[in-house]
Amino acid sequence: MIRTELVKTLRRPRTWVTILLLNALPTLVAVLLALTDLGPRPGSGPAFLSAVLADGTLFPLAALAIILPLFLPVAVAVVAGDSVAGEAQQGTLRYLLVRPVSRTRLLVAKLVAVIAFVLLAVVVVAAVAYVVGSVLLGDQALAASVSGTVLTPAQVAVRTLLAIGYITLSMLGVAAIALLLSTMTDSPLAAALGALAFLIASSLLLTLDAAQTLQPYLPTRYWLAFVDLFRDPIFWRDIVRGIGLQAVYVVVFLGAAWANFTTKDITS
Amino acid sequence: MEHAVEVEAVGRTFPISGGKQLQALEDVSFVVGLGEVVGLLGVNGAGKTTLTKILATLLLPSSGAARVMGYDVVADTRGVRTSMSVILGGDRGLYNRISGRENLAFFGMLAGVSRRDLRERIPLMLDQVNLADAADRRVETYSKGMRQRLHVAIGLLSRPQVLLLDEPTVGLDPLEADRLRETIHQLRREGTSILLTSHLLLDVERLADRVVMLDQGRVTADLPLRKFAGLAGYAAVVTLTYRGALDLARSLPAGAAVDRHTHEGELSTLVLKLREWSGDLFGALGRLVDDVQIQDIDVRPARLEEAFATLSARRP
Amino acid sequence: MKGWQRWLVVALGVLLLGSIPPVLAALPATESDVTASELLASVRSSDEVAFTGYAETVGGLVLPVTQDFTDLVDLFGERSRLRAWWAGPDDWRVDELTATGETGVFHRSGASVLWNYEDSSATLAADPVVRLPRAADLLPSALGQRLLSEAGAEEVSRLPAERIAGRDALGLRLVPSDERTTIDRVDVWVDPSTGVPLKVEVYGADATVAAVRSRFLEFTPGAPDPEATWFVTPPGVDLSFTEVIDVAEAANQFAPAVTPDELAGLARRSGLVSIGSLGQYGRGVTLLTAAAVWDDLSRPLRDQLEGTPGAVIDENGVYVSAGPIGLLLTPGSRERSSWLIAGTVDAATLAAAAAEVRQIPVPDR
Numbered sequence: 001m002i003r004t005e006l007v008k009t010l011r012r013p014r015t016w017v018t019i020l021l022l023n024a025l026p027t028l029v030a031v032l033l034a035l036t037d038l039g040p041r042p043g044s045g046p047a048f049l050s051a052v053l054a055d056g057t058l059f060p061l062a063a064l065a066i067i068l069p070l071f072l073p074v075a076v077a078v079v080a081g082d083s084v085a086g087e088a089q090q091g092t093l094r095y096l097l098v099r100p101v102s103r104t105r106l107l108v109a110k111l112v113a114v115i116a117f118v119l120l121a122v123v124v125v126a127a128v129a130y131v132v133g134s135v136l137l138g139d140q141a142l143a144a145s146v147s148g149t150v151l152t153p154a155q156v157a158v159r160t161l162l163a164i165g166y167i168t169l170s171m172l173g174v175a176a177i178a179l180l181l182s183t184m185t186d187s188p189l190a191a192a193l194g195a196l197a198f199l200i201a202s203s204l205l206l207t208l209d210a211a212q213t214l215q216p217y218l219p220t221r222y223w224l225a226f227v228d229l230f231r232d233p234i235f236w237r238d239i240v241r242g243i244g245l246q247a248v249y250v251v252v253f254l255g256a257a258w259a260n261f262t263t264k265d266i267t268s
Numbered sequence: 269m270e271h272a273v274e275v276e277a278v279g280r281t282f283p284i285s286g287g288k289q290l291q292a293l294e295d296v297s298f299v300v301g302l303g304e305v306v307g308l309l310g311v312n313g314a315g316k317t318t319l320t321k322i323l324a325t326l327l328l329p330s331s332g333a334a335r336v337m338g339y340d341v342v343a344d345t346r347g348v349r350t351s352m353s354v355i356l357g358g359d360r361g362l363y364n365r366i367s368g369r370e371n372l373a374f375f376g377m378l379a380g381v382s383r384r385d386l387r388e389r390i391p392l393m394l395d396q397v398n399l400a401d402a403a404d405r406r407v408e409t410y411s412k413g414m415r416q417r418l419h420v421a422i423g424l425l426s427r428p429q430v431l432l433l434d435e436p437t438v439g440l441d442p443l444e445a446d447r448l449r450e451t452i453h454q455l456r457r458e459g460t461s462i463l464l465t466s467h468l469l470l471d472v473e474r475l476a477d478r479v480v481m482l483d484q485g486r487v488t489a490d491l492p493l494r495k496f497a498g499l500a501g502y503a504a505v506v507t508l509t510y511r512g513a514l515d516l517a518r519s520l521p522a523g524a525a526v527d528r529h530t531h532e533g534e535l536s537t538l539v540l541k542l543r544e545w546s547g548d549l550f551g552a553l554g555r556l557v558d559d560v561q562i563q564d565i566d567v568r569p570a571r572l573e574e575a576f577a578t579l580s581a582r583r584p
Numbered sequence: 585m586k587g588w589q590r591w592l593v594v595a596l597g598v599l600l601l602g603s604i605p606p607v608l609a610a611l612p613a614t615e616s617d618v619t620a621s622e623l624l625a626s627v628r629s630s631d632e633v634a635f636t637g638y639a640e641t642v643g644g645l646v647l648p649v650t651q652d653f654t655d656l657v658d659l660f661g662e663r664s665r666l667r668a669w670w671a672g673p674d675d676w677r678v679d680e681l682t683a684t685g686e687t688g689v690f691h692r693s694g695a696s697v698l699w700n701y702e703d704s705s706a707t708l709a710a711d712p713v714v715r716l717p718r719a720a721d722l723l724p725s726a727l728g729q730r731l732l733s734e735a736g737a738e739e740v741s742r743l744p745a746e747r748i749a750g751r752d753a754l755g756l757r758l759v760p761s762d763e764r765t766t767i768d769r770v771d772v773w774v775d776p777s778t779g780v781p782l783k784v785e786v787y788g789a790d791a792t793v794a795a796v797r798s799r800f801l802e803f804t805p806g807a808p809d810p811e812a813t814w815f816v817t818p819p820g821v822d823l824s825f826t827e828v829i830d831v832a833e834a835a836n837q838f839a840p841a842v843t844p845d846e847l848a849g850l851a852r853r854s855g856l857v858s859i860g861s862l863g864q865y866g867r868g869v870t871l872l873t874a875a876a877v878w879d880d881l882s883r884p885l886r887d888q889l890e891g892t893p894g895a896v897i898d899e900n901g902v903y904v905s906a907g908p909i910g911l912l913l914t915p916g917s918r919e920r921s922s923w924l925i926a927g928t929v930d931a932a933t934l935a936a937a938a939a940e941v942r943q944i945p946v947p948d949r
Contacts, residue, residue, distance in 0.1 A: 004377050011366065047684035050702055054820040065684075091360030095422075098324045099378040100349035144818030146686045147679055148699035148706060216605070224683050231679070231686060233812065235667065237638060237802065248601050255597055259590035266326040 001105050005113035009079075010120075018075050019121045023128045025071065026063030030129070034136035047227045052133060055140040057153065059133025060126035060160055061230070064167055067125060068223060072118070073199050074192075076171045079117050080178035081191030083110040084261070088186040094266050103262045107179065111254060114175045119168045126164055145232040159234070163226040166239060170226075173219035173249035174199060180253045183261040216241075219249055271335075272430045272461030273300035273323065278332035280318055292318040293485045295332070300430075300463050305456050307476030307493075308465040315485040316465040320434045323463070324354040336430055350380065353428035357435030359415035364408040368399055368418050371407060372425060379426035386425075393421040397451065413444035420451060431455065433464045437471055442567075449474050469503055470545055470569035472496075502541040506553065506567050509537050512560035521552030535563060545569065613745040614752040616776055621737040623756050626779030631673050631729055633778045634807040637749070639666045641722040641798035645907045660796065660906075664719050669808035677813040678720035689720050690815035697815040697823070706815070706823045712833040714862050724798045728772045728781025732758060734868040746773050748782040749803040758869070764850075764933045765870035766908040778805050786869075788908030795907040831881065832862065841876035841921065841944055848872065848929070848937035865927075872927035872934075874941055882922045886913050896931070900938040903931060910934050914942055 009015055029049070033039070039050035046065035052058045084107075087093035096106060133139075143151045151159070178195035185191055202218040205211040215221055222242025228235040278296045281289040293315045300306045310316045321327040323334055325345045333340060339347030362371050369390060376386045394400045397417040402410065410418065416436070423431065433452070437445040452475050456462060466472055472479055472493075479496040481489035489496070502525070511534050516526060523546075528539040542549055550567075618626075643660035665681040679688040685701040691711075698707045720726060732740075735758050743755025753773035760767055766788055773783040783799035817823045843863030845852045850865035850872050862875040877885075889895055889902045889911065896903040901914035901922070909926065912934045916922025923941045925934055 001378070004374055008363075008374070013365070045684070050704065054704065090363075091358070092363060094321075094324070094326055094356060095354075095361045095375065096378065097326060098349055098352075098354040099375065100346050100380055101378050102346070140819060142819045144701075144704070144821060146701045148686075148688055148690075148701065148815060148818055148821075150816055150818050217602075227684060228681075231667075231681070233809075235638075235681070251601065252594070252598050255594040256591075259587070259594045262590065263328065263587040265328065266321070 001101050001109045002112050005109040006116055009113045009117050015079075015117060015120075018079070019124050022067055022071055022075060022121055022125055026059075026066050026125065026129050027132050029062070029066060030059060030132045030136050047224065048230075051144070052137055055143045056133035056135075056137030057130065057139045057156060058143060059137060060129040061163060061226075062133075063125050063129035064122065064163065064226070065224075068167060068170075068226075069203070072121070072167070072171065073174050074196060075121065076114065076118055076174045077178045077192040077195040077199070078188075080110075080114045080175040081182050081193075081195055082188035083114060083179060084182040085185055085188040085191045086182075088266075089188060097266055104258055107183070107254065107257055107261060111172075111175060111179055111250070114179070115168065115172065118171045118175070119164075122164050122167050126160065146227060146230045147232040149232040151230075151232070159229045162229050166226045166229065166242065167223075169243055169246050170223050172246040173253075176250045176253035176257070177219070180257040180260065183257045183264065217245070219245070221245065270302065271299040272302050272304070272337060273306075273463055274335045275299070275319070275323075276333045276335075278319070278322060278329045278334055280315075280322060280327065280330045291485055293322075293329075296482070296485070296487055297332075298480045298487060298490055300461055302461055303459045305452075305462040305464065305475055305477050307472030307479045308463060308482060309467070309469075309472055309479055310465070310482035311467055314482040316467075316482055317434060318485075319482070320354075320356070320432060320463075320465055323348075323432055324352075324356075325349060351428060352430040352432060353379075353423035353426055354432045355419050355423040355434065355436060357416075357438045359410075359412045359419075359439070362407045362415055362418060365406060367404045368407055368410065368414075368421075369394065369403040371418060372422055375422045376425045381426050389425055389427075393425050396424075397421040398447065413440050416440060416444070417448065417451075420448065424455070429461065431460050431462045433462060435466055436464065437466070437468060468569050473503065473545070502543050503545045503570050504542040504567060505570055506540040506542060506565070507537065508540070508557065508562070508566075509535060509564040510557065510560040510562050511535060514538070514556070514560055519556050521549060521556065523549050524553065541570070609747075611747055613747040615745045616752075616754055618742075618754060618776065620740040620742045620756060623742070623754055623774055623779075624732060624735060624737065624740050626776075627729060627732050627756070627772070627774055627781060628779075630725070630779030630781075633725075633780050633805065634671050635668070635725070635778070635780060636670070636802075636804045636806070636808045636812075637668050637723075637725075637800045638802040639668065639724055639798060639800045640664065641666065641719075641724075641796065642794075643722075643796050645795055645909060660909075664722065666719055666723055668720075668723055668725075669812040670725065671807055671810070671813055675813055676720075677815075678723060680719040687719070689718065690813060691720075692813065699815065704821055706817055706821050707826050708823055709826045714832050714864065716830045716832045722796065722798050724782055724784045724800050725780045727796070727798055728774070728784045731770050731784065731786070731869055732756070732772060732781075736761065736868075739868075743771060743773070746783070748773055749800040751775055751782065751803060753782045760869050762866075762868070762870040764848075764929045765868075766905075766910065766928050766930055767869040768908075770869060773799075775803065775805070780805070786908070791907065795909075832875075843874055843876075844940065844944065847874060847940055848933045850929075850933075850937075866929070869928055872925065872929050872937060874923060874925045874937060876921045876941075876944075877924050878921050879916060879918050882913060882916055882924065885924070886916075886922075889913055898935075900935050900942070903934060905931070912938050914938050 033053060037053065039053050046062060048058050048062040048065055052062045084093065087096060097103065143156050145151050174195055177198050178191055181191035181194040199220060202220045205214055205218055206220060222238050222245060225238035225242045228238055275296055275298050278293055280293040281291050284290045296319060308316055318327065322329050323336060323341060325341050325348055328342060335341065336348045337351040339351065341348050372390050372393065373386055394403045397420055399414060399417055399421065402414060407415065436448055440448065452462065464471065464475055476493055478492050480487060523543040525541045527541050530537045641664045643662060645660035667679045667681060668676065670676045675692050677688060677690045679686050688699040690697040690699065695708060695710050698709065739758055739761050741757050743757050745752055745754050754776050756772045756774055758770040768787045768789045768791065771785040772781045775782050782803060785794040786796040788795050842861055847863065847865045853864045862873065865872040886902060889904050890897060892904045894904065901912055903910065903912045908928050910929060910931060912925045914923040923938065925937050925941065
């Protein structure tokens with residue numbers, strides 16, 4: 001089941017178009033940086049963007065920071081929102097559900113496929129950004145950590161891989177929400193927009209002091225914690241909390257999707 | 269276990285606006301014996317699709333119980349799904365972006381067919397439903413009939429003991445429909461138990477051993493085919509538009525009756541009801557119209573409500 | 585399983601997961617019968633204690649000041665996240681974390697390296713005699729030690745213990761006896777084994793919300809990794825040197841007039857070089873700072889202060905208060921420098937100080 005879902009994801013042209021689009025903005029930013037040599041003002045641009053002017057090998061991180069707040073979650077919401085509602089719309093859902101595969105397994109397979117898509121997208125973005133960054137912006141033997149210490153290329157590579165893993169896990173919450181909505185409606189668009197509305201609300205509440213008690217529970221709360229991987233020593237506190245929070249979101253929303261979907265009437 | 273499908277006092281309600289409940293099925297009971305082909309007949313809205321979906325584990329019954337090969341459709345969905353294939357009518361429900369062969373492989377995998385069996389059976393199935401040439405084309409290029417045949421191939425790939433067919437011939441041209449009926453016929457010879465729903469008399473007459481009639485969510489008749497055929501009024505409706513003169517009194521073949529005969533200027537329209545769907549009768553009809561200039565001819569199987577005006581009389 | 589049973593399982597799961605943080609927070613803290621003055625003594629002797637920690641500070645003050653003081657505005661008006669490696673008063677590092685970068689202070693033997701990731705800059709500076717407060721000063725340990733350093737035994741009392749950073753912290757309340765102060769009370773929770781303050785809350789008079797709140801969320805006693813406090817200039821970054829790290833030091837070095845030894849009845853604080861033009865007065869949490877400032881600095885500040893809601897303008901100049909902090913800027917002109925007086929003292933004390941400093945002759949430009 002999981003394998004067939006993965007194969008389906010990989011064979012969909014949409015998967016690759018989305019990944020292509022995700023690469024477009026970081027690449028454009030790299031070209032502009034290379035041409036103008038103008039970094040963002042401190043505290044205004046995405047993380048790592050000022051640092052890549054000195055060292056192009058950090059560009060994968062800047063690229064991830066560029067797509068993390070909006071483009072990546074939009075892609076995740078669209079893919080996850082489509083996962084069940086899309087099958088319903090296409091008329092394939094009922095044919096899937098008359099097969100001897102439990103609905104719970106179908107949900108898990110769908111979530112795994114979405115996360116595999118995220119991982120693929122993030123890895124491709126990072127790889128493209130590495131090539132683009134080294135070619136356009138040049139590289140350096142040693143890089144500075146956020147804390148001002150020296151990182152060897154091996155350390156940068158390991159921490160970049162950790163960041164890729166962390167960003168992938170960070171998308172679990174959105175994916176689970178979109179998946180739940182996807183089981184509640186036959187419209188993939190409605191499911192994706194619903195998940196995005198949740199995200200926008202979360203981002204807004206993060207900026208509001210009055211919402212402080214809610215903030216530790218917001219799905220976007222720890223997204224930027226991947227920056228903490230490049231502090232020295234690595235600051236694990238928010239990363240651990242971020243992973244835990246995403247796990248809670250998966251448990252709660254996948255659980256709700258399971259409760260809603262396993263006995264749901266399939267009328268489409 | 270002597271029955272492939274058992275339906276016991278099944279009821280199903282749907283909530284509708286205003287807090288009311290729509291009674292789609294009420295106290296429905298019947299069985300399909302092992303190796304038997306049962307036709308489930310009813311007009312649109314009679315509850316056929318609801319019943320099919322309950323048996324297919326897509327809907328839950330509100331009351332009563334149903335079993336497929338002894339497996340309960342609520343408690344033992346896996347057993348039901350393993351022993352039965354469901355072919356719902358229509359041409360949707362396929363992955364359009366991939367080929368017919370890949371659709372077969374994908375759904376076969378879900379049905380638990382081993383990879384070796386898949387390799388072996390897929391070409392056979394493609395041959396059987398006459399899709400071998402188109403197998404590697406994307407499904408979006410298929411005609412309606414081809415898609416429906418692909419559905420049949422998918423349904424049969426797992427060699428189910430029970431087959432649930434919902435309106436299998438709907439939307440097919442007569443030739444395609446006949447080809448499909450031939451396929452089902454073959455399955456019946458191989459001993460597959462089949463529950464077939466249709467609102468077309470012809471499907472049932474050709475394929476079923478027994479007929480269950482459903483009307484407004486209730487079973488109104490459960491008869492062997494022979495007895496059922498006796499009740500039936502006619503099997504086909506022929507509409508003929510022509511110029512010229514016809515002597516109906518002299519040359520109308522036996523088994524045909526005039527329903528309507530109107531004239532409008534030079535054009536005349538004749539609607540005939542045929543008692544059976546046979547080559548002989550169609551031949552006789554052909555000879556009848558030899559002398560006139562045919563403008564248009566339309567032959568269609570009788571719909572259930574036409575054949576069974578009495579059984580459906582309760583409908584508003 | 586029926587539909588409602590599934591939903592019940594999910595609801596119970598949500599309830600269980602959601603109750604973990606409140607339950608952890610409600611874990612009771614172990615009390616101790618240490619007296620307030622014993623606790624005060626242990627805090628005072630805790631500045632040599634080595635530790636590693638993570639703290640968050642929240643300031644509730646909106647300071648009506650200009651660009652030269654933006655760091656100060658952030659410090660007292662925003663939430664800061666601080667990581668600290670503390671080997672001792674002469675060997676420590678405090679990083680202030682931001683979403684996309686970090687500013688760090690690596691301190692060793694009388695000098696600091698100030699690291700700013702987003703500027704990609706590293707600046708070495710000798711510790712100045714006076715300077716503006718910075719993030720490291722708000723670390724609960726530093727803030728608590730400083731605020732309690734001059735407290736009298738009769739000013740402190742015990743508060744119930746709380747669990748802070750996973751440790752049982754003993755509460756201590758300071759209510760300053762000096763009538764002139766605007767500080768109502770300072771609440772400090774102290775790690776009993778080391779005496780290090782783990783949480784500090786400063787309340788102004790009649791305030792329900794703390795003006796400054798600082799607490800450790802992670803605290804590990806013991807010497808930090810020696811490498812953690814050692815700054816090595818990263819590649820592509822030039823280490824620069826500066827003589828003047830902020831406007832306070834600039835005022836001290838370049839101000840046009842010298843401050844008196846006593847102001848508004850408050851004595852000059854010892855330990856400062858007496859020729860400094862910037863004077864600090866008072867004791868404990870009753871503090872006053874005065875400096876003569878040139879027109880180029882005072883003019884934009886005066887415009888800002890006069891535009892602040894609640895500003896009082898009289899013959900002594902313009903007076904503004906932000907929580908417990910009062911600011912007063914005396915009149916001046918292009919030719920004549922003015923006095924900036926600030927502190928945790930009431931308006932009357934500030935006015936008295938203003939009247940005194942205005943008598944001090946300042947040179948015309």
